[in-house]
Amino acid sequence: MSSLHFSSHAIPLRIPNYCCFKLDSYSEIEYESYKVALLKKGIVLICLGFSDDSAEIMKDIVNTIGLIHEHDALGRTVWDVKIGGETGEEALAISHSDREFSLHNDGAFEQEMPGYFGLHVVRADTLGGGENILVCADRIVESLTEETFQLLSSRKFKLRVPEEFRKVSNFIEASLIDESHGFRYRYDIIERDLCSPEELEALNELELKISLPHNMFKVHLGNNQILLLDNRRYLHARTRIKDKKRHLKRIRFNMPATLRVA
Numbered sequence: 469m470s471s472l473h474f475s476s477h478a479i480p481l482r483i484p485n486y487c488c489f490k491l492d493s494y495s496e497i498e499y500e501s502y503k504v505a506l507l508k509k510g511i512v513l514i515c516l517g518f519s520d521d522s523a524e525i526m527k528d529i530v531n532t533i534g535l536i537h538e539h540d541a542l543g544r545t546v547w548d549v550k551i552g553g554e555t556g557e558e559a560l561a562i563s564h565s566d567r568e569f570s571l572h573n574d575g576a577f578e579q580e581m582p583g584y585f586g587l588h589v590v591r592a593d594t595l596g597g598g599e600n601i602l603v604c605a606d607r608i609v610e611s612l613t614e615e616t617f618q619l620l621s622s623r624k625f626k627l628r629v630p631e632e633f634r635k636v637s638n639f640i641e642a643s644l645i646d647e648s649h650g651f652r653y654r655y656d657i658i659e660r661d662l663c664s665p666e667e668l669e670a671l672n673e674l675e676l677k678i679s680l681p682h683n684m685f686k687v688h689l690g691n692n693q694i695l696l697l698d699n700r701r702y703l704h705a706r707t708r709i710k711d712k713k714r715h716l717k718r719i720r721f722n723m724p725a726t727l728r729v730a
């Protein structure tokens with residue numbers, strides 16, 4: 469069963485006011501406030517009062533509050549999420565197809581998983597597809613049985629690096645819940661054939677919990693909106709794209725856990 473099977477019943481996410489911003493000009497950027505909101509709640513939503521199709525604002529914010537994480541072997545830091553990718557022919561990655569992308573953490577197969585990511589909506593899906601679904605790791609951790617939580621926190625799982633992101637090795641080994649109770653998960657990269665029965669049972673429990681509609685939140689984004697998200701505190705997913713012209717700009721970054729912007 470797809471983890472997004474019940475996503476149409478997902479609850480709209482209530483984002484605190486201190487995480488929501490309106491930006492009408494470049495001079496109004498509130499770097500420190502974005503950083504505080506990200507550290508406190510793991511989410512920032514910025515509504516631009518103008519278009520910024522090359523995502524210069526998002527790149528500037530991320531450059532100021534954190535360290536940009538390189539996306540791929542081509543050295544891109546900001547990249548396009550649209551059908552076919554930047555060149556129109558990058559259909560290999562799920563994000564560049566119109567397919568549903570089930571719940572995951574970005575770069576779950578990377579030894580140094582990106583701590584945060586940002587997306588800028590150049591053009592939203594006008595046909596109701598491509599909805600963003602979030603699952604809060606804290607909520608799931610609290611609902612797991614003690615046995616499953618302990619196993620997922622301590623046991624190393626073999627995770628396959630998808631072909632399109634392969635640089636050095638084909639696999640990494642890592643636990644699925646880290647010491648801060650953040651997640652490292654993507655359904656299709658877990659080498660299940662190598663899992664013991666108890667590991668499979670723990671995975672089943674996790675996957676059941678994250679697929680329950682009362683644990684899923686939806687965030688509707690319109691044109692010229694920027695979402696910054698803690699990649700470990702939230703699993704994210706995207707429903708199937710219906711509008712072939714849907715276009716996002718994406719970036720990944722890390723951020724030191726201090727409240728002062730350099």
Ligand SMILES: [Fe+2]
Binds near residue numbers: 572573574704
């Ligand atoms: Fe993603």
